[in-house]
Amino acid sequence: MKRRVFTAALALGAIWRPALLRAAPALQETPSLADRVKSGALPPVDKRIPSQPSIVSHFAGADGPGKPGGEVNMLIANPRDTRLMTIYSNARLIVYDGDFKLHSDILDSYEVKDGRVFTLKLRAGHKWSDGQPFTTEDFRFFWEDMANNKELSPSGPSVELLVDGQPPKVEILDEVTIRYSWDKPNPYFIESQARAAPLWLFRPAHYLKKFHIKYTPAEEIAKLARGGQQQSKWTQIFQSVDTMYYNSNPELPTLNPWVLTTQPPAQRFVYERNPFYYRIDEKGNQLPYFDRVVFTVVATNLVPAKAGLGESDLQCRYLNLRDYTFLRKSSQTSHVNVLLWEQGSGSQLALYPNLNAKDETWSKLNRDVRFRRALSMAVDRDELNEVIYTGLAKPSANTIMPRSSLFKPEYATKWATHDLKAANKLLDEVGLDKRNDEGIRLLPDGRPAIIVVEHASEVSEDSDALSLIADQWKKIGIKLLSKPQSLNNFRMRAFSGDAIMTAYAGVVTAVPSLETSPKEFCPTMQGGLQWPRWGMFIESKGKQGEKCDMPEAAVLLDYLHSWETATDDATRHKAWDQILQNNMEQVYSIGTLNGVLQPIVVAPKIKNVPKEGYYAWDPGGYIGLYKPDTFWVA
Structure with missing residues (x-):
């Protein structure tokens, strides 16, 4: 930004x-x-x-x-x-x-x-x-x-x-x-x-007053309808112009x-x-x-x-x-x-474990930071870069870009370096230490660890990237199946919690400064695919969704409040650092590459x-x- x-x-x-x-x-x-x-x-x-x-x-x-x-x-x-x-x-x-x-x-x-x-x-x-x-x-x-x-x-x-x-x-x-x-x-x-x-x-008040009921009678406004439209309300005519x-x-x-x-x-x-x-x-x-x-x-x-x-x-x-x-x-x-x-996006394609998934087993796993870190370290971003973008992109977590004055190199690399040994160890610690005959890890309830990643992208590179990540995750005993669908259905399933994991573009707030809102990095919006129901709760002022009940994520709201009420650079900078550090350590989303040309x-x-x-x-x-x-x- x-x-x-x-x-x-x-x-x-x-x-x-x-x-x-x-x-x-x-x-x-x-x-x-x-x-x-x-x-x-x-x-x-x-x-x-x-x-x-x-x-x-x-x-x-x-x-x-x-x-x-x-x-x-x-x-x-x-x-x-x-x-x-x-x-x-x-x-x-x-x-x-x-x-x-x-x-x-x-x-x-x-x-x-x-x-x-x-x-x-x-x-x-x-x-x-x-x-x-x-x-x-x-x-x-x-x-x-x-x-x-x-x-x-x-x-x-x-x-x-x-x-x-x-x-x-x-x-x-x-x-x-x-x-x-x-x-x-x-x-x-x-x-x-x-x-x-x-x-x-x-x-332009001088023009729009002609279409506003406060300044012009309704019958006169009706005569001004564009293209002979027969709107029944003055508001419809006003909005059309x-x-x-x-x-x-x-x-x-x-x-x-x-x-x-x-x-x-x-x-x-x-x-x-x-x-x-x-x-x-x-x-x-x-x-x-x-x-x-x-x-x-x-x-x-x-x-x-x-x-x-x-x-x-x-x-x-x-x-x-x-x-x-x-x-x-x-x-x-x-x-x-x-x-x-250079394109401005925290990640050309990111994976979002749904922390609000309805499936209790998957919800518990998605909320375990060791599981999220393991999946991130199992992604070979260098291979993705060479195969999908002929080496012209930059491996990175889903975070801000070097153009930002707030950027620190570790934001892009922490838990985003390919390390299968460390990933396997974390998955064992989580309790996924048993496998079936195909080498796929077993969930605590006995089901194979098959993650259906839902996406709405029509870009061929995104489908190719998911296919390559599926091959990479198979090496740690996790099976990835991608499920393309319409954007409306994609959103509905993510927001409802039916989707276990989604794939979408990375953060838009890619080049922030102190004055840029850090809301996108906090559970404040329904559109946050990693925490849609927590975001819905904030957006609806508590009327819909669920209150954030995960302490590691809830503290982001405190950091955001600190930024919102700050009147000096130092306080804003501290709040931004806390938010970015938290996102780095907690890996709420799994980035792949940014800086695509x-x-x-x-x-x-x-x-x-x-x-x-x-x-x-x-x-x-x-x-x-x-x-x-x-x-x-x-």
């Missing part, structure tokens, strides 16, 4: 993140907009951007400042992939840089006091893509008329906006300043703004660098440059550089072939490492560049794309971390 590290200023009670106070360079009019400016259809550039624009002086790629213009084609596999433009655009109140530190972006600055008072300052003169002012009225509208409207938000504000169940005090200080405050620290507030799918705190994340309503004003101009459904989506975008380069050019981005819908299995043939100018989605050889070969004639970035196909004409990068959903939104608005056409 990657986040801004609180400095010693916390000890003084506040952190102030100002915009860089430097004079804006002389502004250059964008060539493709010059005629519209000349005709009066658009104001000149100095009237379109904020008085203090975001000035980009660092470029992730080696090509530096570019020139505006050009069209870029990309391939998508589903019309719903219009959301990728929101993800790639990475226009957020606060964003990560390439070193995973947080900075003001849409915001001019923000102040944090005692971890509980947050003052956000907008850029004066900032406008939506339709030229209307972007002000704190857009925040007020969201808070009062959406988050606290019982019809639009029956469950109330998002959990990140609640501390001990209490919402913030929201104060509109002026047109560009808003303050959120709680009685206790809220460690999730700032981080939530920089996510790939952020917690939006604002909406409020698609800030999914980016599927061309009429919805945006702050993104490119504006959708195509009405879904379609096979080709065209995005035009936002003439009111808030970033400029150090030469005074308004970003983005690309005039136009086009998404073309093709079948998923055709994306690698078309990308290799040069039919995509910039492609990362729907490519895998298995496509690399073909892409490199194709590049000899198409002349595309094939880059390899992600192919990125780039046309020769596209400049400023980094040769090496970090590719993950969060932080950064795939290529979004590297500001695609600074990529340009030569």
